[in-house]
Amino acid sequence: MKLTVYNEIIALMHKYKSRDSLCKVQERYPNVSLSALGSIFAQDYQKKMRKTHHLHYNPEKIEQYYQIYCKGVQEKKKKKNVLYKLANEVDLSPALLARIILERSLSCEGTVPSKSVVTRMMKDTSLIEDPVLAFEIHTCFVCDDHYGPLVDNIKHSIGHEYEFKLNKILDDLGLAYIGEDQMRDRGYDKTPDIKLEIPISVDGYVVNWIESKASFGDEHSHKGYLKDQFWSYWNRFGPGMVIYWFGFIDELDVNKEKGIILRDSFPDNIVKMNPLMK
Structure with a gap:
């Protein structure tokens, strides 16, 4: 694109x-x-x-949102899903607003809750003693398409689905490879999804490893992946290929000569290296 x-x-x-x-x-x-x-x-x-x-995570706004929530739940017979509706009104992620309100509610008990405690409660709302607050927060998670434990689980599941798809393609092509777990067993700390035992060539570029991304490759995410993952793979294993299964911005594919190529599917035009060649 x-x-x-x-x-x-x-x-x-x-x-x-x-x-x-x-x-x-x-x-x-x-x-x-x-x-x-x-x-x-x-x-x-x-x-x-x-x-x-x-803009939302400051003392004045937090207190304002908390008071609106408290007033809303007191009128529960007239109002339902108070937090979710408030999130839409203030243009904030429901899951983020839920966390803000949970932290504010717990701080009413006299102590500032730790991030780990809040995170556990966010993941398991049965840990929240106030049943009304637990329901409100759960509703925010279920209805939020972008944040929260439910969204994280969905992304994780989709990621596994496309890793499985990649593995099946490699198996059907008869390519020998190892996965992340095997690489970690061999002592590697930075591991792509696939390390080919015998490199392949794609459009004249050598590929030693493959990273599967079940997402679109935009400038922000790709820049972060290059810094945190891709160049580390390149340092350890040499040139490789990243598959953005949902596409990517064409202008980002600028590191081909340096050893990282981008694709939106597994290429049909691969060239296998003859392991007997010297």
Whole structure:
């Protein structure tokens, strides 16, 4: 996907503002899958939350939101899903608002809760003694498409699904490889999803390892992956390939000569190296 097309899609998403409108976006860009659009939308939303989180996470706002919540639950017969509706009103992720309110509620007991305690309660709302608060927070998780334990589990599951898909392709092609667990057993601290036992060639570029990303490759995420993962793999194993299964911005594929190529599927035009060649 060209950067200009990506920017047009982002602008259209900002106009509609809702994940429910992705079908309308696809009408304008029929060659872009809903999975790709969903990934683009989620990434853009998360960037927005990172930029605006500080506006909500300050003492005055926290107290304001907490008082609105308290008033809302007192009128529960008239109002339901108070936190979720408030999150939409203030344009904040429901899961993030739920965490803010939980931290504020626990601090009422006289001590500031640790992050680990809050995280455990967020993952398991049965640990929250107040049943109303537990229900409100659970509702935020279930209804939040972008944050929270439920979303993390979904992303983890999709990631495994595409890793399994990659493994099956390699098996069908008869390529010998090892996975992350085997690499860790051999003492490697930085491990791609796949290390090929015998390299392959893709469009003239040697590939020793493959990383599977069940997401769209935008500039922000790709830059982070390069720094935290890809260059580390390159240092340990040499040149490799990253598969962004939901597509990527074409202009990001600039490190081919340095040893990292990008693809949106497993290439058909691979060349196998003859292990008997010297």
